[in-house]
């Protein structure tokens with residue numbers, strides 16, 4: 001049985017004060033919810049402060065990105081060795097990084113390898129564009145992204161994968177539970193073919209894209225979907241708490 005995982009990707013939102021306030025507003029309730037792994041991913045500069053705030057609670061911390069080198073002349077980048085003392089998780093290959101910062105499959109692969117090497121837990125993001133979706137290329141694109149990202153990566157259940165169709169991100173147009181579940185099954189089969197069945201069964205695969213407290217139940221009701229990577233709704237304390245609460249309730253009955 002995979003423990004469900006709900007991660008909030010705050011993206012480039014919240015200054016230090018806002019980040020602290022957001023965590024304070026949900027800390028008590030979130031901490032009380034059992035059997036769901038709860039992760040918040042604030043901007044880099046807030047990681048140390050949030051680490052302090054969540055100390056001793058069941059809430060975990062993630063970064064939104066990292067570079068694949070340990071140190072050196074890479075102005076503006078953040079090393080995995082800087083993160084490893086601060087957080088457990090790191091989002092890798094988000095479609096916004098692929099689109100706006102020209103991250104290729106090759107870079108994503110290097111980052112996944114490096115994150116695992118230093119002891120971080122990567123949340124690898126994959127997702128197809130609207131154009132690919134409408135042209136019926138979803139399966140091909142997703143399989144290709146998973147294979148490329150995991151090329152040469154040793155099998156591990158410390159990896160999580162988030163299926164985030166680009167057309168569903170920030171649009172209010174979420175996939176349906178059935179659509180997401182079908183693609184997530186395909187992702188798991190791809191992981192089986194790269195690694196082995198036991199490991200693939202242990203890897204958590206999440207859905208992301210316009211998840212809110214109003215539609216989370218539809219995704220979580222699908223046994224193949226192990227949680228969610230939540231963007232906009234993770235910036236509202238009551239929304240995020242409700243998403244985690246519903247996940248705990250529904251998964252406990254499966």
Ligand code: 13P
Nearest residue numbers: 009169170209210231232
């Ligand atoms: P939204 O939930 O705002 O659509 O963002 C999803 C996302 O990109 C999470 O990584």
